[in-house]
Amino acid sequence: MPRIKKARVAIRIDMTPMVDVAFLLLTFFMLTTQFRPPEEVDISLPLSHSEAKLPESNTMTVNVSDSGKVYLGFDSTILMESMFGTQNRLRQAIEVKMENLGDLLMKARIANPKLRTIVKSDEKAEYGKVSDVMDILQKALINRFAMVTNYTNK
């Protein structure tokens, strides 16, 4: 019996759906990529083995820079506005004086009692400054706070 010869056809796959999906993903990733917001202070974090995650919402962050300056920031623009005025609503953190920090913390806690406190300090910051900040936190009855570190497994 003679074999039936199949006619060879050039295979043409329709790429349209794939390209559609590719573009969809592209737009998704482009829109969700959050470029790091401009930081008020450049802070290099110390390393620790802690695996606890940073809370994402309802946070107030006390930044201590390596030169010992203290910055206060909130994650919500509403709170930023009510604390530091409309012109500062989109900023990450505002430099505050040590002596005002306690009052500001209290005020913020009254505005939003669910606020969680984060201390973000440069690894090279003077310990004394951080110790002062902790004293202020203690006086403001904030007994629980998180210190930001980068993870290391060494």
Add this chain to the structure above:
Amino acid sequence: MAGADVGGGGGGSHKKHGKKKAKKRVSIRIDMTPMVDVAFLLLTFFMLTTVFRKPNTLEINLPPDNKTEVKMAESNLLTIRCDEQMNLYWNIGFEIPHKFSFSELRKFLQERQKENPKFVVLIKIDRKSKYHAMIDIIDELNLANLGRYSLSPMTDIDKKEMSKATI
């Protein structure tokens, strides 16, 4: 039709005659390959750069106020001091401090933990020292399961104690 014939035979010569010729409609096919290439390139770029990395945190609980007093046996008190030059000193109870360094910290704490898991650690860090000293010490204490520690300010008495240190 004649015009078409002429045009067909003589290349572009028909233009000279000034005759209008209906242009042939060709279905436009743009090669999409480069665009799709670029799209995929961007896609991979964004997929790879989207990091869901968040910094971690070290939780600290402070006692409600400065007046908290905890009574405990002297032999359970381990004091770790850190001076300006980031040298560490340790002593149990009221012993003379012993000098050691951050690189020995982990081994040291593990040994102490085995010796007596009930140790309460008192951390005293010089104000002029660096912040990461505190993080390092607390982190190592957590690793060594010595969960009971407290921070207290360094006084002149502590400085005098440290100057008496032995290696």
